[in-house]
Amino acid sequence: MAPGTDDALITALIDEMSRAYRERDLTALMACLARSADVTALGTSIDEKCIGRDAVEAQFVRDWEQYDEASFVRGWTSVTVRGDVAWAVSDMALAFRAGDASGEMAGRSTIIAVREDDSWRVAHWHLSAPAPQDEGESSTADAR
Secondary structure: OOOOHHHHHHHHHHHHHHHHHHOOOHHHHHHOEOOOOOOEEEOOOOOOEEEOHHHHHHHHHHHHHHOOEEEEEEEEEEEEEEOOEEEEEEEEEEEEEEOOEEEEEEEEEEEEEEEEOOEEEEEEEEEEOOOOOOOOOOOOHHHO
């Protein structure tokens, strides 16, 4: 493969996940995940700890039940590839609408991808919203 090709494939994988999530295409979204039973996903909320493909799928469905519209758009992204494992860190803009309420917030995402049958698939995904804090502080005042 040409240098940078895997980086572009990982970026395309993230963008495909974003598209499938926004369009509520569960089949396409689940196709982005590794086939192994130990796929994991973490979110911001205390109960958003998903272990296994079924749990990750249930989280996607729960999100869609709670929001009329929900999407995330990738911003700055750094991709590192080492053999058949890669990781990507991204800034994300999270947008949502639920009834009369709507909003957008900054988010961060980390994925770990594995190569399966010459395709990259997500083995772990962490998407969360940073906690508010004073510039230059390592934690929120409430956490001290």
